[in-house]
Amino acid sequence: MHRRAFLTTAATLAAAGCFTRPNPLAESGRIMTVRGPIDPAVMGRTLTHEHLFSIFGLDPAEPFRYDRPVVRDAVLPHLQAVHALGVHTIVDATAAYFGRDAVLLKQLSEASGLHLITNTGYYGAANDRYVPGHAFEDSIDGLAARWMREWTSGIAGTGIRPGFIKLGVDRGPLSAIDRKLVQAGARVHRRTGLTLAVHTGDSVEAARQQLDLLRSEGVDASAWIWVHAHSVATTDPLLEAADAGAWISLDGYRPDRTPLFLERLGAFRAAGLLGRVLLSHDGNTYPRNGSAEPRPFTALFTDLLPALLEHGFAPAEIDRLTIENPARAFTVQVRTTD
Numbered sequence: 001m002h003r004r005a006f007l008t009t010a011a012t013l014a015a016a017g018c019f020t021r022p023n024p025l026a027e028s029g030r031i032m033t034v035r036g037p038i039d040p041a042v043m044g045r046t047l048t049h050e051h052l053f054s055i056f057g058l059d060p061a062e063p064f065r066y067d068r069p070v071v072r073d074a075v076l077p078h079l080q081a082v083h084a085l086g087v088h089t090i091v092d093a094t095a096a097y098f099g100r101d102a103v104l105l106k107q108l109s110e111a112s113g114l115h116l117i118t119n120t121g122y123y124g125a126a127n128d129r130y131v132p133g134h135a136f137e138d139s140i141d142g143l144a145a146r147w148m149r150e151w152t153s154g155i156a157g158t159g160i161r162p163g164f165i166k167l168g169v170d171r172g173p174l175s176a177i178d179r180k181l182v183q184a185g186a187r188v189h190r191r192t193g194l195t196l197a198v199h200t201g202d203s204v205e206a207a208r209q210q211l212d213l214l215r216s217e218g219v220d221a222s223a224w225i226w227v228h229a230h231s232v233a234t235t236d237p238l239l240e241a242a243d244a245g246a247w248i249s250l251d252g253y254r255p256d257r258t259p260l261f262l263e264r265l266g267a268f269r270a271a272g273l274l275g276r277v278l279l280s281h282d283g284n285t286y287p288r289n290g291s292a293e294p295r296p297f298t299a300l301f302t303d304l305l306p307a308l309l310e311h312g313f314a315p316a317e318i319d320r321l322t323i324e325n326p327a328r329a330f331t332v333q334v335r336t337t338d
């Protein structure tokens with residue numbers, strides 16, 4: 001059956017209540033937060049890559065048992081601070097085995113009034129330290145099935161659903177496990193419409209290989225976010241990926257990186273590709289590795305956005321970068337090449 005005909009049939013059946021199991025495409029066109037689906041129009045100003053808490057540096061654990069009241073008290077003031085700066089949504093990039101806690105995110109969402117988005121998927125960077133043993137044994141479809149269950153039934157019996165697929169890969173050439181993570185993610189995307197955000201860093205080779213793998217799975221580049229792309233040495237590979245349709249996440253903003261961000265954003269603007277860029281801090285307000293200080297997430301608003309305005313960016317371009325692009329990037333929608 002032609003794909004479009006199939007989708008129409010599926011939608012008709014779903015409307016008639018003919019699916020006994022949840023229809024994985026039922027949230028198409030929405031954004032999935034820890035408190036349920038929202039309309040993209042109410043997402044508002046958004047930080048697209050932060051960590052409210054994580055256990056990076058510690059041994060992997062799933063679930064990690066935080067002292068939730070302690071974490072709530074530590075993180076909530078940071079959420080209130082960004083809310084006061086006009087932020088309405090934060091995408092939390094802490095993956096399973098890396099300190100993800102969907103219940104804690106939901107509590108923080110209720111306490112702060114912010115929309116928070118969590119994820120499914122595994123973090124295969126850091127030499128696969130946070131990839132669970134079963135992922136090495138699972139087939140691609142077996143791995144995809146685990147993530148599909150989180151999407152259709154919620155994370156670990158909480159009923160809280162992921163809003164995107166978070167993966168990580170090490171530098172290229174991609175290892176067998178990193179390839180498997182990307183292929184499984186691509187298949188989950190095709191069945192759900194969840195966007196893939198992949199920790200890729202400065203490895204242009206790893207980025208290009210991922211785009212090839214997605215293409216071989218029939219997934220369009222616009223379903224993929226190049227996470228930590230600000231760390232690439234030159235802008236050309238980023239423009240090339242953006243031109244192919246990928247999302248470019250300049251997510252390591254700190255005030256001392258203002259010149260770098262101005263240069264990168266200027267290049268995207270000159271190329272007419274500002275519509276493919278996402279901005280964030282990769283902050284971590286409750287790091288559990290003992291030594292690390294919290295990295296809060298306000299500098300974008302107190303430092304970078306004023307600098308952009310000073311350098312001739314229009315308020316509409318700021319809104320595009322911080323409101324419209326995040327809503328387009330994270331709207332649940334199947335993006336195939338066929």
Ligand SMILES: [Zn+2]
Pocket residue numbers: 049050051093282
């Ligand atoms: Zn991160």
